[in-house]
Amino acid sequence: MNSLQKYKTLFITTFKLSACTFGGGFVIIPLMRKTFVEELGWIEEDEMLDLTAIAQSSPGAIAVNASILVGYHVAGFPGAMITVLGTVLPPIIIISIISMFYKAFRDNVIVNMAMAGMLCGVAAVICDVVINMAKTIFQKKRLLPVIVMLGSFVAVRFFSVNIIIIILVCGLIGAADTWYQGKVKKRGEKDDIP
Amino acid sequence: MIYLELFWSFFQIGLFSIGGGYAAMPLIQNQVVDIHPWLTMTQFADIMTIAEMTPGPIAINSATFVGIQVAGFPGAIIATMGCIFPSCVIVMTLAYIYYRFRGLNMVQGILAGLRPAVIAMIASAGISLFIMALYGQRTLPADLIPFDVIAMIIFVISIIVLRKWKTNPLWIMAGSGVAGIILYSLI
Known part of the structure; x- marks a missing residue:
């Protein structure tokens, strides 16, 4: 095109x-x-x-x-x-x-x-x-995204939490998750060394 | 200079309305009713009703309406430009940053955290519209039984058609509008 x-x-x-x-x-x-x-x-x-x-x-x-x-x-x-x-x-x-x-x-x-x-x-x-x-989200077969999805839904729907706050918190959760996964992976690599 | 005033007023509305249409309402009222004598409160209520009945963002709809009332069609164009100018600058900057850095591991992690939340927000907006369609108000009434049966019928048929044939949503919109006219005239 x-x-x-x-x-x-x-x-x-x-x-x-x-x-x-x-x-x-x-x-x-x-x-x-x-x-x-x-x-x-x-x-x-x-x-x-x-x-x-x-x-x-x-x-x-x-x-x-x-x-x-x-x-x-x-x-x-x-x-x-x-x-x-x-x-x-x-x-x-x-x-x-x-x-x-x-x-x-x-x-x-x-x-x-x-x-x-x-x-x-x-x-x-x-x-x-x-x-x-x-x-x-369910197809990812991970618990965290499902929890984030349901948690945000409850926060928006039932507690009228400001959307900007939800975006900030979920971004932080994502960042923390990546950091943690990276650490676990690194530790795994270290264990492999005899 | 009326054009400049229009531009500046709607520039502020565009800049400070975060989180969609209903967040913009009080800002618009403040600018066009309280600060400037452009609309009366009745006219403001009217334009809010019209903005909900017509397609397009509430801020753009009211910019056009106020612009025309105050300074004719050029006024409408100027007010609308003022309204979208902050978005254009800010969103385009964010788009640049997003496409530049989204390959980074940490940025991907943050975005992965946001995606489920976005789905939840869309779901919540959908439920609000569904309640509006069934009960004609924004919140659930105490008595759930007397709902709009016609609305329920149109909703159920639309969802079946969408799931089964993956129809283009624009056809669903047109079809449900026609169905509304026919079914509501029957009763």
């Missing part, structure tokens, strides 16, 4: 995804994953999760941050500019049109019915993606 086609695909994809992200920033992550990981194969599964963590812990809208990261990875700085454009254009166009008659839009029965239906669709899409992603 030459670079012009790549830019075109990046723009069209992010434009379409952004036009469909109802219900908050996280919704774009499963949609992006489906397109860029499964369909186009431009990003790896683990990489997508890393990019999500970066998008989540940076200031600004998650959808914008995630598209910057995806664009940057696929085509560098110009790629990032194109994906940002693709992401902000749909809301700009839609809100510009709606702002002319926003009271009528807000109270329209059919719009509200479609919205209620789409909310269920979004919930189902997220549920599907979470099942796929959680599977990869």
